[in-house]
Amino acid sequence: MVDSREPAVRWAAAISNTVLANLTREKLEQLLGGFVEQLLGGGVGEARQVGRSMVENDFISSATLEESLAYLGEHTPVTPAQLAALAAGYAEGLRDRTLDQQEISRTAAINTMRRAESAVRVSEAKFRAIFHSAAFGIVVSSLKGDIIDINEALLAMLDYSHDDLRTMSGRDLVHPDDRAGLRELAQQLIASDHDNIRVEKRMIRSDGETIQTHMAISLVREQEDAPPYFVTMIENMNEMRALQTQLVRQSLNDMQTGLPNRAQFLGWLEGAVGTKGPETLALVQVDIDGFRGVNDAFGHNTGNRVLMQVATHLRAVFSEDVGKVARIGEDEFCVLIKDPRDVRGVIALVEEFTARLEEPIWVGPHGIGVTTSVGIVARAARGGDPVDLLRAADVTVGWAKRDGKAQWALYDRDRDLRDKERYALAASIPGALEEGQFRIDYLPVHSFTDGSVLALEAKIVWNHPEHGVLCPNMFTDQSSDNGMIVRLVHWALAEACSHAAAWHQALGSRTPVLSIDLPPRLCQEPELVAEVARVLDRTGLPASLLRFELHEHLPALLNDEQLEELTILAERGIGLVLDQMNGGNVGVDRLRLIPLSGVKFTGTVVHGLDEGANRVEESASVALLQWASVLRLPLYAEDVRTDAEAARLAALGVTGGQGPHFGPPLSSADVARLLLS
Numbered sequence: 001m002v003d004s005r006e007p008a009v010r011w012a013a014a015i016s017n018t019v020l021a022n023l024t025r026e027k028l029e030q031l032l033g034g035f036v037e038q039l040l041g042g043g044v045g046e047a048r049q050v051g052r053s054m055v056e057n058d059f060i061s062s063a064t065l066e067e068s069l070a071y072l073g074e075h076t077p078v079t080p081a082q083l084a085a086l087a088a089g090y091a092e093g094l095r096d097r098t099l100d101q102q103e104i105s106r107t108a109a110i111n112t113m114r115r116a117e118s119a120v121r122v123s124e125a126k127f128r129a130i131f132h133s134a135a136f137g138i139v140v141s142s143l144k145g146d147i148i149d150i151n152e153a154l155l156a157m158l159d160y161s162h163d164d165l166r167t168m169s170g171r172d173l174v175h176p177d178d179r180a181g182l183r184e185l186a187q188q189l190i191a192s193d194h195d196n197i198r199v200e201k202r203m204i205r206s207d208g209e210t211i212q213t214h215m216a217i218s219l220v221r222e223q224e225d226a227p228p229y230f231v232t233m234i235e236n237m238n239e240m241r242a243l244q245t246q247l248v249r250q251s252l253n254d255m256q257t258g259l260p261n262r263a264q265f266l267g268w269l270e271g272a273v274g275t276k277g278p279e280t281l282a283l284v285q286v287d288i289d290g291f292r293g294v295n296d297a298f299g300h301n302t303g304n305r306v307l308m309q310v311a312t313h314l315r316a317v318f319s320e321d322v323g324k325v326a327r328i329g330e331d332e333f334c335v336l337i338k339d340p341r342d343v344r345g346v347i348a349l350v351e352e353f354t355a356r357l358e359e360p361i362w363v364g365p366h367g368i369g370v371t372t373s374v375g376i377v378a379r380a381a382r383g384g385d386p387v388d389l390l391r392a393a394d395v396t397v398g399w400a401k402r403d404g405k406a407q408w409a410l411y412d413r414d415r416d417l418r419d420k421e422r423y424a425l426a427a428s429i430p431g432a433l434e435e436g437q438f439r440i441d442y443l444p445v446h447s448f449t450d451g452s453v454l455a456l457e458a459k460i461v462w463n464h465p466e467h468g469v470l471c472p473n474m475f476t477d478q479s480s481d482n483g484m485i486v487r488l489v490h491w492a493l494a495e496a497c498s499h500a501a502a503w504h505q506a507l508g509s510r511t512p513v514l515s516i517d518l519p520p521r522l523c524q525e526p527e528l529v530a531e532v533a534r535v536l537d538r539t540g541l542p543a544s545l546l547r548f549e550l551h552e553h554l555p556a557l558l559n560d561e562q563l564e565e566l567t568i569l570a571e572r573g574i575g576l577v578l579d580q581m582n583g584g585n586v587g588v589d590r591l592r593l594i595p596l597s598g599v600k601f602t603g604t605v606v607h608g609l610d611e612g613a614n615r616v617e618e619s620a621s622v623a624l625l626q627w628a629s630v631l632r633l634p635l636y637a638e639d640v641r642t643d644a645e646a647a648r649l650a651a652l653g654v655t656g657g658q659g660p661h662f663g664p665p666l667s668s669a670d671v672a673r674l675l676l677s
Contacts, residue, residue, distance in 0.1 A: 004036035004098060007076055011036070014071040021058035025109035031057060039078050039086075049090025054340045055097055065090055080267045095235060099216050103196065104133070106218070106231065137234035145170040145183075148229060152342030159206040175210060186230065189219050200237065212237040253456070254327040257311040265326035268336050269386035278338040282346045283383040284323070285393035286314065286353075289405045291331035291563055302363050304550065307331070312355040317349055334393065337362055343378045343410070350408050371406035375398050390415065425462075425470070426479040428546050429488055437463050438488070441493050441665040444674070445515070445636060445658045448650035453675065455513040455547065458489065458496040459665055466522035476519065485521050492516065494535050499668045502542040503675055510621055511545055512675070513575065518548040520557050529568050547575030547597065555594055558607065563593050570595040577636065601654075602638040609648035610641070626651045 014030045016202040019028065035053065038046045069087065078086075137154025141147050147170055155161065158173060171179050178201045189197050196218040203213050216233040237524060252592070254261045260268075272281050288310060305325075314325045314333055323337035323670040341345050353373070360367035375387060375396025392411050400409035432438060438460060441470060463479040472490045479485040495515060500514040536543055548569070558566075569578055577599035605624055607618035628635055629652075637649045640659035666674065 002032040004040070007036045008033035008627055009039075011068065011071050015064050015067045016061075018061045018063035018067055019059060020064075021063050023057075028386070034170065037078070040073070040076070044081055044085040046077070047085035048089035048092075051086040051091070052093040052096075052152060054090055055093030060094065060097070060313055067465075073261070079270070080264060082341075083263070095214065099198075099233060099235070102136075102217060102233065103218065106233075111255065132438065134233075137236075139173075139232050139234065140168065141170045141230045141232065143186075143228060143230070143318055145186075154234060156207075157211070157234070158203065164206065173203050175204055178202050186217070189227075195221075203234070232453070243485055257307055257327050258314075259311055259333070260324070260326040262326065262328040263356050264330055265324075265334055265336070266386055266390075268324055268326075269389060272336060272338060272381050273384040273386055273389075274380060278381045280339055280378065281384075282323075282337040282340045282343070282376065282378040283389055284318070284335040284337065284346065284350060284395045285328075285377075285397050286297045286310065286333040286335075286374045287373045287375075287401070288331040289373055289401070294368065298363055298366070298368065302361075302368065305361055305363070306368070309361055309370060310357070313353055317353040317356070322349070328390075332397075338381070343376070346378060347375055347408065347410075350376065354406075354408070370416075373400035373405050374408035375400060376410050385450075395419070397548050419614060422475060422477070423482070425464075425467075425475045426482050426484050429475070429484040432462065433487070433491055437465070438465065438491065439519055439667070440492060440499065441667055442671050443658050443665045444512070444662065444671075445656045446662045448646060448654060453512045454656045455515045456500070456671060457549070458492060460492050460512065461665075464495055472517075476621040480598070482523070485519055486525060489517075489519060489522050490531060490535075493532070494539070496547065497535050497539040497541045500545060501539040504541060504545060506638065506676055511543050513547045514541070515547040515549055515577065517579070518550055520551060520554050522555060523550075523558055523562055523566065527564050532569060532574070533572075539658065543573035544575075549579035549600065550594070551578045552580050570597070579638075589671050596631075596633055598633065598634040598655075600636040600638055601625070601628075604638050606639055606645055606649070606657075606659075609640070609652075611644040622652065625649075625654065 011032045012025065013118055013345060016025065016028065021544075024029070031131075035050045035576070038050050046499050048305045049555050054068070055365050059065075059068075069083055072086075073083055075078075103607050110115050130210070134151060134153055137157050138151045139147060140149040147165055147168065147352045150162075150165060155165075171183070174182055182199070182201055185197060185199060189195075195666050196216060200212065202210050203211060214237050218231045218233075219228060220231055221228045253259065253264065268550070271277055288306065291303065291306065294306055310333060311325070311327065312334065318325050318335045318337070322337045325333065325335050328334045337346060354372060357372065359368050360369050362368075375393045377396060379389075395416055396411045399415070400407050401411065441459045441461050442456040443459055444453045446452065447454050462475065474487060479488060480552040482550050496514055498517055500511070532546075535541075535544065550566075556561075566576060576594060577598040577600055578594075578596055579600045601624070604617055605621045607613065608621035625635065634655040636656035637651060637654050638659060639660045640649065640657040641644055643662060646657060646661055
């Protein structure tokens with residue numbers, strides 16, 4: 001069985017504002033659920049029946065059809081052929097509904113004339129009004145086929161005048177190959193008890209052109225003294241099919257750029273991974289960098305110009321003999337290349353495309369630059385999964401954006417697997433917190449002077465039931481992306497402050513400072529100061545015994561309001577240490593805005609002071625530490641490994657250090673024994 005509940009609910013949400021039928025939301029979802037089952041469980045025939053059923057249930061708004069095609073094409077595995085069949089069935093249903101209603105009107109008019117002979121003239125006038133004003137063709141003919149009357153709509157359809165028809169019979173208007181069949185149907189109607197019949201037949205225009213028509217033939221039997229006659233209503237099927245084609249085109253193409261849309265692109269992919277598809281393929285996904293910013297700054301008209309510019313360049317570089325281009329999202333495009341010669345050739349095309357974007361788009365006095373992040377996926381085609389291919393392309397674009405934007409990236413399966421594992425870890429943090437899988441270990445910071453413990457740095461450790469003990473660098477980056485880092489650090493802060501408060505009760509002023517990393521994501525929280533205050537109040541730990549370690553790149557990432565939050569923390573007595581200083585560029589102008597209470601060095605700065613270290617690295621380490629002494633702040637060192645490193649750091653004025661030289665991280669119980677022994 002097809003699970004139709006969720007697609008039906010989303011479909012109902014998409015069309016609820018357009019439906020004219022008097023249905024409750026529950027009835028609408030139930031009805032659409034049946035349609036979804038027909039579409040996903042059947043083929044083209046079932047799709048055509050769904051289109052007719054929509055009309056039968058009074059879904060007669062063009063907006064309802066448009067929204068339905070858009071939803072089904074983009075969010076369900078309905079094929080383009082089924083979408084076309086649904087549109088065709090919908091058009092047929094509308095046609096039949098119109099003909100039924102108009103036939104009812106005609107029959108009512110004729111019955112009125114029969115029942116009310118005293119009102120013949122009035123009834124005749126009404127019939128004439130319908131006859132002359134109808135948008136479809138009507139011809140009144142004798143049983144022998146002689147034309148009694150014909151309306152203007154049919155004359156226009158066939159390009160004849162009334163004078164032309166004086167010497168013609170009805171059979172002359174019908175295609176020669178269809179005359180015998182139509183005559184036989186007329187005879188069957190005369191001999192039967194039925195009054196009408198419907199049939200598709202070809203007719204001939206005055207210029208010889210053949211048109212396909214739908215005929216509704218009614219036999220009107222008058223009183224005994226009046227001969228019966230035929231009333232035939234005729235609809236031009238060429239126009240109807242043109243409308244169907246237009247509806248299908250709109251459902252499969254992006255109206256802004258004229259490119260195929262996501263639904264059609266998925267159809268291409270499905271064909272490419274089939275048994276008759278190419279051996280290999282390449283997907284090139286293009287995302288416009290900062291597109292929302294362009295819209296916000298210059299308006300949507302300018303944004304549309306950017307879209308058209310990108311679409312134009314993609315068409316020029318990836319011509320039809322190279323690949324198929326589609327717009328698959330608001331600011332996303334994708335190119336399908338079948339059997340590319342090699343990956344280098346694809347990369348060359350991508351670089352040609354990005355080079356074309358170097359020319360700015362001029363809007364008044366503004367020359368707007370456009371850059372894109374591009375993901376390239378090249379792999380075997382047959383037997384692949386279209387959805388997985390698009391996911392791989394999207395992931396690769398994400399790498400390009402995270403690596404700085406305005407560049408391309410090549411799909412790496414190993415990197416993808418690592419990222420998936422880490423994202424899975426980040427997503428499972430809330431459950432792990434509830435199950436108590438996290439703990440806090442502490443890495444002591446020892447004085448280079450007397451070896452005493454100056455501070456205890458809290459480290460989050462995950463006792464994962466499947467992966468074992470995980471260090472923070474295994475899950476903090478991805479948990480920052482999905483926001484879970486906020487919840488995790490809030491828990492770690494409360495847990496560590498609770499431990500430190502207990503040690504403070506026993507040691508008083510001799511208690512080491514508690515140090516904990518403050519990720520950039522936490523610095524962007526508007527409630528940072530309030531949350532820290534709540535934790536300190538709840539645990540009773542003095543603010544002077546809490547210290548946050550800030551990444552060296554953090555000052556450049558924060559706005560003025562966020563820098564003010566850090567200043568408030570410092571004013572309340574909480575220490576701020578700039579962490580992970582390893583010789584990279586630090587904006588001194590931004591650095592001066594943070595009231596720091598210390599600086600911590602790591603990496604090559606520390607290891608460059610070891611015995612046998614490269615002399616260039618050693619001189620750089622010495623120069624950086626001497627520069628830092630100008631700040632007149634306590635200096636600390638991380639990842640100290642040897643006696644030689646410790647001795648040189650002490651000689652250069654570094655206050656304390658931590659790392660393998662001083663021992664491994666300690667549990668809270670080990671810290672208690674160390675401090676209280």
